[in-house]
Structure formats: C-alpha cells, structure tokens
C-alpha cells in the first residue's frame with residue numbers, strides 16, 4: 001500500500017458529512033420538496049395497515065364497503081407511489097448535483113496546488129479520489145443518505161403506531177434492542193474499516209495503472225510487463241481480501257440480526273394471539289401491529305446495513321475534502337507579503353533579475369541542498385547561460401524563478417521586486433519556458449501552440465509556426481496545423497514536439513525566456529534552424545539558457561557555471577576558458593577548447609567575470 005500515511009485520511013465519525021451541507025446552496029427549494037415527498041411517502045406507507053385493520057375488525061359484510069375500501073386502497077397506493085417516485089428522483093438529482101459541484105471544485109483546486117504537493121502526493125492518488133471516491137458519493141449520497149432518512153422516518157412512525165395500537169406487545173422489543181444495536185454498530189465499524197482499506201487498494205490500483213500506462217514505452221522496452229502485471233495483481237488480491245472480509249461481516253450481522261428479529265416477531269405473534277383468544281385485543285389490531293413491527297424491524301436492519309455504507313460515504317467525502325484543505329499556490333505565497341499587481345504588456349521592456357543569496361532544498365530531499373547561496377544578476381535583455389553537470393541545479397533555478405517552490409533563504413527579484421510580492425499569475429505571464437521535454441496535449445497542433453496566448457491573432461500564430469519551423473512537418477500532416485495530435489503527442493517525434501514548445505514560447509512573447517535544454521531533442525540540421533528561431537526569440541528579452549552542449553551557448557552574453565548547487569564561476573566563454581578549470585575541461589570534452597570555437601566566441605568587455 002502507499003507508504004505515505006497522510007495520504008490516508010481516516011474517519012471515526014460521520015460529522016464530515018455535514019461539511020457537504022454548504023453544497024446544498026442553490027438547491028434549498030428542491031431539498032424542501034424532497035423532505036415533503038419523504039414525509040408523504042412515509043405517511044402513505046404507514047397508513048396502509050390501518051386499512052387492513054379496519055377491514056379485519058369490521059369484517060367484509062357489504063359489497064359497497066368493499067368497493068369503497070378498494071377505491072381508497074387504490075388512491076392511497078397511487079399517492080404513496082407518486083410521493084416515493086418524487087422522493088427518489090429528487091434525492092438522485094440533488095445528490096448528483098452536489099457531487100458534480102464537489103468534483104468540479106476539487107479538480108479546480110488540485111490544478112492550483114503547488115509543486116511540493118505533487119512531490120509527496122502521487123497523481124494516481126488524486127485521480128483515484130476524483131474517480132472512485134466520487135463514484136462512491138455519486139451512488140451513495142442519494143442511496144445511503146436518502147435511504148437512512150427514509151428508514152429512520154419509517155422506523156419512528158412504525159414504532160409510534162405500534163405503541164398506540166398494542167402498547168403491551170412493544171415490551172419484548174426492549175429485550176432484543178440492545179443486542180441488535182450492538183451487533184449492527186460493531187458490524188458497521190468493521191465494514192467501515194474494510195471499506196477504507198478497499199479504497200486504499202483501489203487508489204493504489206489507480207496509481208499503478210497511471211504509472212505503468214504513462215511510462216508504457218519504458219515498461220515495454222525494459223520488458224517489465226510481467227512485473228507491472230504482478231504489482232497490479234497483488235493490489236487486486238488485497239482488494240478482494242478486503243471485499244471478502246466485508247461480505248463476511250455483512251452476512252454474519254444480517255443472519256444474527258435476522259434471527260433476533262424473527263424471534264421477536266414470533267414472540268409478539270404468540271403474545272398478541274393470546275390477547276385475541278382471550279378477548280383483550282381485536283384481530284385487526286394484531287394484524288396492523290405485526291405489519292408495523294415488520295416495517296420497524298426491516299427499517300432497523302436497513303439502517304444497520306446503511307450504517308456500514310455511511311462510513312464508506314464519510315471516508316470518500318473526507319478524502320475529497322482533504323484535497324480542498326490543501327493550500328493552493330497563490331495563498332501560500334501571498335501569506336508572506338501582500339500581492340502587488342504588475343502591469344504587463346507585450347511592449348514592456350525586458351526584465352532584470354537578481355538572485356540574492358538563494359538556497360533551496362526540495363521538500364522530499366531535505367538532507368541535500370539543491371542550490372547554495374546563489375548570487376546572480378541578469379541585466380535586462382541579457383542572455384545568461386547556465387552550464388554544469390547533470391544535477392548541478394539548473395532546472396531548480398528555473399523552478400524557483402517560476403515560483404514552483406519558494407527559496408529556503410534569500411530572494412529572487414524581478415525588476416527589483418521580490419517574486420513573493422508578485423501575484424503568481426502576473427509573474428508567470430511574464431515568463432515562457434521551453435522545457436527539456438515538451439508536453440503536448442491531446443488537441444490540434446494549432447491549439448497546442450495557441451494555449452500560450454489564446455487571444456493571439458491568426459497572423460501571430462502563423463509567424464510563430466514559421467519561426468519555430470513547425471510548418472515544415474505540419475504541412476505534411478493530413479489537416480496541417482489542425483491535425484489532432486494524440487495523447488501526449490505520441491504521433492509526433494521528440495524534435496517536432498520541441499518545435500511546438502518553441503512556437504508556444506514565441507507566441508507568448510514573454511519578458512523572460514527560459515530555455516531548459518530546448519534543442520537537446522533536435523538533430524544537427526534542425527538544431528541549426530531552431531537556433532535561428534531562438535535568436536529571434538532571445539533578442540531583446542532576458543533569457544536564461546541551460547545547455548549541456550556548449551556550442552549552443554558560446555554566444556550567450558555570460559555563462560554561469562554551476563557545480564552541485566554552487567555558482568562557481570561567471571563570465572564569457574573566453575573568460576571561462578581562460579580562468580575556469582572545470583569549464584575548460586567541459587569545453588575540451590566537447591571540442592570547444594582553446595583551439596575550437598573559442599576564437600569565434602564574443603568577449604564582452606564588462607562581463608562581470610568572477611570565479612568562486
């Protein structure tokens with residue numbers, strides 16, 4: 001099962017269901033109608049035995065009376081059936097409406113949860129809550145809560161009528177009530193426990209499904225199908241084990257309760273019959289009493305079995321509401337300082353950036369600092385390259401800039417303003433990133449690009465498409481730019497996906513551009529073409545580029561060398577070749593040493609070169 005215990009909220013009481021009450025807002029009228037139909041249908045059902053009592057006590061002596069009785073029965077039946085149908089329809093409609101609202105609210109909320117949340121919370125778990133827990137609520141809210149209300153009302157009504165009909169016969173009921181309640185409470189608790197485990201295994205199943213299918217190519221390439229299947233099978237076995245236990249408790253409880261209930265009814269029949277034989281009660285009274293007793297006991301056992309399901313419902317509600325309790329990104333940051341709106345226009349000049357003593361550790365790896373006391377100034381319009389071995393901290397710096405995480409110490413300033421003081425939306429509107437692996441959504445190529453700036457004109461889209469060389473492969477597709485690319489863009493090559501990501505950045509026209517190994521998926525020819533597009537893109541805007549291939553960044557204004565989270569040197573390519581041993585070594589490995597591209601690389605006079 002999943003190792004992280006905080007992902008598994010448990011519930012010992014049902015008060016969590018009360019938290020669904022705010023979702024009734026806007027449905028009060030329907031809910032009042034529902035309560036009315038609930039009352040009327042219960043009243044109708046409880047009135048029927050009175051007819052039987054009347055007929056039995058007075059005997060069927062006249063055909064006229066029989067006719068009236070039949071008509072009354074028909075009208076009462078019709079009334080009850082109508083009220084019941086209205087009750088069920090309203091319960092289902094209100095229940096489904098509440099679940100739809102809740103689901104929508106939870107989805108909107110998880111979309112805004114920050115990177116640290118997704119570090120410790122598997123996406124499969126979130127998906128499971130939005131699917132299987134929602135399903136429990138969808139079927140349970142009307143069925144279980146509605147059923148509980150109806151059975152509770154019928155029980156109270158039937159008990160009252162039993163007391164008013166033959167009060168003496170109610171007394172034996174007190175004998176079996178305590179064991180009956182105890183059995184049902186105990187069974188309910190056990191069922192709740194097993195249901196919770198069942199849900200946990202279902203969540204694991206979802207997480208494993210998601211992981212395996214997301215990485216299907218890797219699973220297949222590494223011939224891990226059998227291992228993935230075995231993991232899945234193990235979850236199913238555990239799941240079925242919980243189902244088996246739950247059924248065992250359910251069957252045991254209903255057998256024992258059934259035996260107690262029918263024992264009680266037999267005693268009541270015997271005692272009631274004795275009263276009739278001795279003239280102390282009438283036949284009709286006894287018949288009505290027994291019908292009410294049957295109604296009361298069957299309501300009681302329905303409530304007993306619903307008790308277990310109520311726990312399931314409470315568990316599912318708690319899981320979904322727990323997601324709503326997670327703090328979204330904007331709130332986290334604005335708690336630090338009040339948000340200050342920033343006017344953004346595409347005509348704005350390039351931004352300046354400052355990293356002041358920035359250190360950071362990932363929440364999931366608190367023992368290792370991914371960045372140590374980084375001090376770095378990036379001038380407006382400057383292209384600053386970040387180089388360093390894998391894991392040096394380049395992408396982490398970008399994540400901090402995008403405020404996926406907040407620095408542990410220090411500040412990042414954009415145009416002199418702390419990122420924490422900016423509204424997240426405003427900050428990210430000013431930045432475009434071309435990541436190492438472009439994420440393509442299942443929609444047309446045009447829409448994939450347009451998501452960077454939905455309001456962009458057709459002409460702007462065309463320009464971005466041409467500059468990023470998307471047109472070269474899009475023209476060969478059946479519907480050109482309108483071609484729907486499959487889930488995650490499986491129909492596209494890595495290079496084609498990257499070109500779409502570059503087109504997105506071009507269309508976004510940001511003040512700050514982040515290129516995180518943007519051309520690593522391209523072949524030499526495409527890389528050359530894209531470099532031209534990137535030159536357009538980086539001109540006149542502040543750019544941060546991470547690259548392993550130095551050839552792609554020798555023309556950057558300055559290059560920052562990172563090593564295990566430390567900024568060890570900063571300068572132009574020439575300066576670094578001269579003064580920075582790790583950089584020289586790096587360059588020589590790539591044939592760019594002092595005899596290579598050095599001579600062509602620019603050497604900005606005031607580069608602010610230093611080595612730490």
Ligand SMILES: Nc1ncnc2c1ncn2[C@@H]1O[C@H](COP(=O)(O)OP(=O)(O)OP(=O)(O)O)[C@@H](O)[C@H]1O
Pocket residue numbers: 119362364365370388389390391392393394395396397
């Ligand atoms: N989500 C994460 N959780 C925990 N540690 C992480 C996470 N992402 C990166 N790290 C760690 O932080 C350090 C810096 O990683 P980062 O991804 O910033 O390196 P990088 O220089 O971008 O590497 P690459 O060139 O391979 O992309 C590494 O030690 C890495 O293992």
